[in-house]
Amino acid sequence: MHYISTRGAAPVLNFAEAMMTGLARDGGLYVPQTIPQMTPEDIAALEGLSYEEAAFRVMQPFVAESFTETELREAIARAYAGFRHAARAPLVQLAPGHFLLELFHGPTLAFKDFAMQLIGQLFQIALAREDRRITIVGATSGDTGSAAIEAFRGLPNVDVFILFPHDRVSEVQRRQMTTPGEANVHALAIDGTFDDGQARLKDLFNDHAFRDEVGLAGVNSINWARVLAQVVYYFTSAVSLGAPHRKVSFTVPTGNFGDIFAGTIARAMGLPVDRLVVATNQNDILDRALSGGEYRVGRVQPSISPSMDIQVSSNFERALFYAHDGDGRAVAQLMDELKTSGGFNIAQGALEHLREIYDSGRVSETETLAAIARIRAETGEIVCPHSAVGIDVAQRHVKTGTPMITLATAHPAKFPDAVEQAIGLRPDLPPHMARLFDLPERVTQVENDNEALKSLILQRRSA
């Protein structure tokens, strides 16, 4: 399987290379040159399998030249062994025809663990083979950082630097990043927003001399391997509800478009998906783009669902690439326009293509709080604010005869302030995290400046 850049001007790579590289050298994102297909029989055969076996069958064709079947099976087994639910991604029913896919049973209580735990294992195999050192730098709105640190802490040959927006992550998120004591973990509080962190990260990747000097590797949601790991639970949940014999729809609380793009890949592989519904908070660039056709960056407004406080939604570039029939030059042009003028209009044909796949909706802060309270009253479930955004949008899109699956992206205890504001109760952290508030924190403040960041990384990384 070959991987090509959405901007059409970077080297073609295999899976392991694309995973270790992250961002392509032309500034684009890697996508598979062709999408492997699963027949209705292949999909039906997933029923009743362990999550791990289903993961192996869905992912194997994408990684075949880079990892042996044994390596992949072992990586998957180790990745999900620490999850605290036998089903890994269990479904809970909310209402007739509406289901919640719980993706928060991993070690850091957010769906990011599904991908990050797996790529931690795959990086280890690939690095041991090549005897290389790498420096992982990631930007986070909170959950990617904690999941990455959890996956890479203490690994030989890896330093992990995580940039999080100072004072804009929840205390649980911050402590998950600042309390690991391993010397290869570096939590950096950047003076800015998530979009600033992501912009600095892109600058580092586009500085080819620096990139080569430190062996820069990216694990942000632009990393193809992360998207791939997330494709699996679209299959397992749909099969539980009757696929391939009936269609299902998904609603996904969305920020950087990584999770919902995984659904797009599942659909392209042959999963009968009716609608993929993008749910945003008040940072609604995607809802505006899909409904009005103009992708225009606004200012990030901090919300009670902070993991979605994003204006530049990186993985949307992948959707644009497919909407433009794989025309990398057209995508590069749009991305140039985005950089120089802060937005672009989506061409009519591309917009129609996107609307064949996606619906969208936006949820305000008050609606989010009301949804948390309503869901508790109607079902007894306590949900995190991101999941509440998803459920609220999903309720507007449920259709009789087609099950709707909303992705529950984090555990409510990760966002206790928002939950308390909604229902007057603070959800408890699971027992394995009870010590989080007693451990000492380690964090370095860094300016929103490339040179400052580069010298800090050079000075801190283990040589």
Ligand SMILES: *Cc1c(COP(=O)(O)O)cnc(C)c1O
């Ligand atoms: C990361 C995250 C999201 C957004 O996912 P994307 O892949 O960036 O769209 C939503 N909810 C939670 C809890 C997250 O951590």
